[in-house]
Amino acid sequence: MKAQPLTYTSISMQHRPISVLIVDDHPMVVEGLKTLLSDNHTLMVKTHFTNGKDTLDFLEKEIVDVILLDVNLPDINGVEMVKLILDKRATIKILGLSTYSEPSIINQMIKNGVKGYLLKNATSDELVNAITQVDQGNFYFGSEVQKILADSVSQESKDSPKLTRRETHILRLIADGKTTNTIAEELFISPLTVETHRRNLMQKMEVSNAASLIKIAVEKKLI
Amino acid sequence: MKAQPLTYTSISMQHRPISVLIVDDHPMVVEGLKTLLSDNHTLMVKTHFTNGKDTLDFLEKEIVDVILLDVNLPDINGVEMVKLILDKRATIKILGLSTYSEPSIINQMIKNGVKGYLLKNATSDELVNAITQVDQGNFYFGSEVQKILADSVSQESKDSPKLTRRETHILRLIADGKTTNTIAEELFISPLTVETHRRNLMQKMEVSNAASLIKIAVEKKLI
């Protein structure tokens, strides 16, 4: 926000447009966002960046109300970006933006403090609404995103019986095709211990052989 | 094409702008494309559609020079769309458009007849260049896409020792966590036969246990 004259008009909400920063490495998306937002004079796209570093540099000197943040930047990943931005400027409202919707990433982003999340197939109305909502301190998650999150929560609590760190590690090694003895050697523990972990893993995952174990591990992206 | 004198053809080209159709379900991408292309008066974006069906209906009555086709449409998948479009209008040049780049899909699209492929992080210049090239009957694949394709080719010929149909089937069953005996019962063959297949599979895949076998199968998307 540049120094605006302190007149009574600039105090009222309508005359103080929400400043928006776009961070996305896809020119066509950036242009699209600009075009979609240009109609609306309650919003003002300040500028845009195509990578994380430039964005952070910019935020050293300037501030904006809302950042539209693409999750897949070329240099810094979205989850990390949220943290870095909020470390600098805790009051900025970040709106995550992504084509696809991976629950785990969305969840991490929320944990790190995004105020909303939009899929790139959002309409112009949704977009403007989302920005307005988060600017006012509310959360905005589109119905699609909410559904995805709900699904992931129910799925997680259902088939993810919380593996311990050691178990996760051993699962990874099993999936690498290593035998019980190899794993034991590698971890400096008894093969019998590895056996026990394997057994506990299978019990937790509710399967009866290593094959299923690996398949599930892959599905759950534990590997 | 570079530095050509103003001949009759180059003048006539200018008076017949390339008509472009955009097919993408992301409003912000559509707007971005329109904006990026609006500067260039050798191109003319005729209209846009957000799904496959509407596009095909439109092509019943009208024709365009180039279609910018998003691979991930909500109703019909990109690979199929290429075929359907070319069945109707064989002369249309299709330019595939996608955020991510899965070699198998790009390959299939090419097989079905796309004239080029662009990633969504393409710049305005690349975009215009790609459209111009394919309109002239040339192919256009960005350097990134070419690299992806080259990688996938070398990878495929390296670690894909052509499984037979039966082997693929049995691999799938093994990955489902089924035991040799179960598989044998299911396929009405001897467990010994299943053993043999399993052995051949492991030999072909150059691994020494079922775990690695499954991991490879997953990686190769055989499952």
Place this chain on the structure above:
DNA sequence: TTCAATATACTGGAAAACCAGTAGAAAAAA
């Protein structure tokens, strides 16, 4: 500090997978 969870380790026995070689029948390719 106490208690619960986790990681460690063992016994012993059953089941399944793994290895190597051979070979006939059926199907596909030449």
Place this chain on the structure above:
DNA sequence: TTTTTTCTACTGGTTTTCCAGTATATTGAA
């Protein structure tokens, strides 16, 4: 048709996994 590939099946033996208990040391939370 002939040849090759694929699918089928077997013998015999080794290794690994799987299952059901038990048990102790360590770690982290209450």
